[in-house]
């Protein structure tokens with residue numbers, strides 16, 4: 001099999017398929033190695049890994065109507081491990097209802113929460129935090145996997161805001177305590193869980209392609225290999241892939257004996273499909289691309305979360321980010337501590353608690369826009385609490401920050417091509433904050449603001465950016481459905497030899513950060529692939 005590409009999902013599939021020595025697997029990854037890149041490895045530096053770095057695709061969105069016409073950077077991992085190598089490490093699965101909705105629209109119970117639990121466990125190796133503190137009361141062991149491949153942990157360095165955030169849960173009933181937001185019932189305030197192993201990032205590259213796996217003789221990884229197209233191999237069959245190192249270099253072609261598995265992420269997968277002639281035939285013809293398979297849903301109805309970061313000046317000098325940002329000697333000491341013993345403030349990503357919340361049931365937003373969440377136990381918005389101002393704090397002052405995200409958006413955007421050159425970036429329109437509903441959700445988080453509604457609206461539009469969880473450019477739908485791009489087994493509708501395994505297949509964006517969902521999707525589909533290759537449809541082969 002040829003797997004394009006070595007991202008979050010791609011490496012899962014590569015690992016699982018190469019468990020069988022009879023399967024030969026090649027991973028083609030456009031970016032370079034994740035090894036030795038400090039901003040990737042050190043959890044606290046995660047937000048520095050993008051944007052505009054060598055490991056970022058460096059996309060910029062089209063002007064966003066909801067953001068007063070602003071275009072904003074849209075990072076995606078351009079490196080082995082894909083976005084799992086550059087993300088902010090939050091591990092959140094979403095609600096049970098999110099996945100039960102997947103099962104309903106695809107008419108495949110296999111995508112339901114209950115049926116995905118074994119795949120959560122195959123992925124997750126829940127491990128103690130590096131400082132070895134007593135984690136009783138910080139998570140629910142009953143809902144975690146302890147023997148998987150990808151390490152998940154709680155914070156390993158205490159923060160002065162910890163007790164204050166949880167004090168709120170005893171004082172204000174709209175912020176209830178939730179022992180574990182990864183139970184399928186996320187509503188409330190809980191301890192953040194993150195993809196951290198012994199004080200370093202755990203990505204799909206460090207876990208699923210760890211030495212014991214990547215050294216298998218039947219697993220090959222080719223870096224700096226940019227897939228330009230998938231090519232037909234017969235009537236309605238695509239088993240060939242074309243790739244190149246750069247725009248002027250030669251194009252190479254390889255043929256997969258079994259399948260090509262496209263895992264280039266929501267942006268990359270839609271782009272490759274369309275450059276291959278798979279998409280809306282009339283739009284592709286107009287760009288000079290020969291249409292080969294009419295699938296108008298490719299690149300359509302994508303969605304992302306909206307993120308608004310806010311900071312408050314505080315009368316404390318113990319905020320983690322500013323103390324180091326204002327003091328180069330301290331920053332060097334922290335890095336030395338991390339280097340020497342994998343302890344200290346750099347062992348964590350810069351957040352300790354997360355709240356997943358719903359707009360009150362009596363909000364007028366429901367009358368105007370309906371309920372965008374997957375169900376009554378799924379959040380509309382999220383608050384992330386952090387002990388400092390993320391990125392470039394002012395030269396003086398200490399801050400507390402809250403990032404607010406709309407996690408059940410109604411807005412839908414698109415990915416389209418601007419020309420027929422596979423090396424040109426696509427036109428990326430996540431349609432952030434477009435319908436009024438998104439503002440209704442973000443605004444209640446700040447009801448105490450002294451701003452007028454109009455001023456608040458303007459502030460939100462000027463300061464909101466992407467949640468970076470873009471999903472749904474190659475949606476799965478029920479077999480035989482008129483819409484969608486892939487069937488529930490993730491094979492491209494109407495074709496053989498071509499499967500898509502990444503977040504592009506999500507029929508809805510989930511109400512959580514998305515890497516855990518990608519791991520679940522990939523683990524399940526790896527099993528489906530093994531079943532179909534074994535010609536043994538009823539039985540799991542793993």
Ligand SMILES: Cc1cc2nc3c(=O)[nH]c(=O)nc-3n(C[C@H](O)[C@H](O)[C@H](O)COP(=O)(O)OP(=O)(O)OC[C@H]3O[C@@H](n4cnc5c(N)ncnc54)[C@H](O)[C@@H]3O)c2cc1C
Pocket residue numbers: 004005006007008009010028029030031050075076077078079080081082083084086087088089090091092225226227228263264265266268269272468469470501502503504513514515516518
């Ligand atoms: C900055 C940032 C912060 C985030 N923070 C979080 C977080 O804290 N928690 C969370 O859960 N989620 C977070 N996310 C989102 C999450 O990481 C992604 O949803 C998830 O990793 C997507 O997985 P994927 O397999 O669909 O795509 P990716 O992991 O992006 O993988 C796609 C891979 O395909 C490669 N590729 C693309 N096109 C080609 C081509 N033409 N040829 C060859 N290779 C190609 C890419 O280089 C990449 O390696 C964040 C994302 C970003 C970018």
